[in-house]
Amino acid sequence: MGYNIFHNLYFQKEDSNVAEAMIVCCHECDELVKVSNPHREGRFKCPNCGSLLFRHRKGMVEKMFALSLAAAILFMLTNYFPFLSFQVAGSTAEANFVTSIVYLFQKHEWLLGVAVLMTTVVIPFIRIVLMLGLFGPLYFGYLPHYATVALKVLTHSLPWAMLDVFLVGVFVSMVKLVKMGTIIPGTSLWAFMVMVFVMAYMQVTFNAHAVWDMVDTKRKQRGLV
Amino acid sequence: MRAIDAGLTSCHLCHQIIKLPEGRKGGVLHCPRCGEAVHVRKPFSIQYTWALVIASIIFYIPANLLPMMEVHTFAGTQADTILSGVLYFLETGSYLIASVIFIASIVVPITKLIILIYLLLSVQKHSHKNPIQRKKLYVLTEIIGKWSMVDVYVVAIMIALVHFGGLTQIEAGAGATYFLLVVIVTMIAAMQFDPKLIWDAAETTPKKETTYARNA
Numbered sequence: 001m002g003y004n005i006f007h008n009l010y011f012q013k014e015d016s017n018v019a020e021a022m023i024v025c026c027h028e029c030d031e032l033v034k035v036s037n038p039h040r041e042g043r044f045k046c047p048n049c050g051s052l053l054f055r056h057r058k059g060m061v062e063k064m065f066a067l068s069l070a071a072a073i074l075f076m077l078t079n080y081f082p083f084l085s086f087q088v089a090g091s092t093a094e095a096n097f098v099t100s101i102v103y104l105f106q107k108h109e110w111l112l113g114v115a116v117l118m119t120t121v122v123i124p125f126i127r128i129v130l131m132l133g134l135f136g137p138l139y140f141g142y143l144p145h146y147a148t149v150a151l152k153v154l155t156h157s158l159p160w161a162m163l164d165v166f167l168v169g170v171f172v173s174m175v176k177l178v179k180m181g182t183i184i185p186g187t188s189l190w191a192f193m194v195m196v197f198v199m200a201y202m203q204v205t206f207n208a209h210a211v212w213d214m215v216d217t218k219r220k221q222r223g224l225v
Numbered sequence: 226m227r228a229i230d231a232g233l234t235s236c237h238l239c240h241q242i243i244k245l246p247e248g249r250k251g252g253v254l255h256c257p258r259c260g261e262a263v264h265v266r267k268p269f270s271i272q273y274t275w276a277l278v279i280a281s282i283i284f285y286i287p288a289n290l291l292p293m294m295e296v297h298t299f300a301g302t303q304a305d306t307i308l309s310g311v312l313y314f315l316e317t318g319s320y321l322i323a324s325v326i327f328i329a330s331i332v333v334p335i336t337k338l339i340i341l342i343y344l345l346l347s348v349q350k351h352s353h354k355n356p357i358q359r360k361k362l363y364v365l366t367e368i369i370g371k372w373s374m375v376d377v378y379v380v381a382i383m384i385a386l387v388h389f390g391g392l393t394q395i396e397a398g399a400g401a402t403y404f405l406l407v408v409i410v411t412m413i414a415a416m417q418f419d420p421k422l423i424w425d426a427a428e429t430t431p432k433k434e435t436t437y438a439r440n441a
Contacts, residue, residue, distance in 0.1 A: 169378025
């Protein structure tokens, strides 16, 4: 906590109760909203339409760094260990996360394979790497030069990461398959379930406004604005 | 006060507030902070959304008529559409699974399309009724959008897990492809719609100068 200069820059205001007002434009209704105390914890809502402007929580950088590390480890576990084993009359089929998607390609289910690969492996992987690449350096006190690109990709890729939907799909197909044979959940499934919750918590904690503020601060320091 | 009335706009990506240059003709404005193209309103929002909504309605017909999944066993081939799959689970007593598939593959896409058509029509009629409720409907379409992928994932998992040397094989039917397209196209349609258009028609009377954010 001590190393982080941006943390101090961003959070000292709160500690010394110096409220610095800022103006936010509501994304849903175009209302200009004055936020007189943006460093207070909690959710800020548009007074006109009631949609969420942003959410501010203490220690966002630390939490995000910890969560993205956890997500990266869980991602590796998910893709290394077998996901589900399925037994019917003595013969066993074991499915790994990535090998089962490769199997889809082998069966020429191209569109299905690409959709599953992108939404459950590639995009979550990119998001985890970018979160780690963004909040790792921030935790140790400097803003990486690729922060703008990282934030852009993170914003654009958000709707296409569908790990939570995939988890529901796994449960549904497990109930379907239980009638045909025995299902043995692998280590990977447990790691995957935890990863879904870690990613959801990350999404709630992530405050892009705060990181954009840090980008602004850096630009001002370098005399670009 | 609304940003457009103040001669301002905000970057849709990084929320930076940008002053609109006066008397500008043509050309694209770029955000000084993140470099994204800035539009006061999403360009051709209504046209694009209509086109994508109509496309997904067309895709939704074969998605329901063609089989999602074909199960090949030594006893023969069994093909299931979305609705016959739901009925099968109802008959066998798995009410939870039946309701999950029914909600994800039938209720969610239809609700999304109805909401988008309603929003498009109300914006085109310059309706100023219930803007807050309509905004809530729009947020709902964005949230529920991806949940119809459940059925596509179920098909993919079944194919990947059930293969025992030619005895039992599962193949994706053409319905799965069309259904996947429905999900993707409706998601893009919801992204193309600009919720600020709801307020452009609704806000006719100027309000007080500044409003303050509610802090909960």
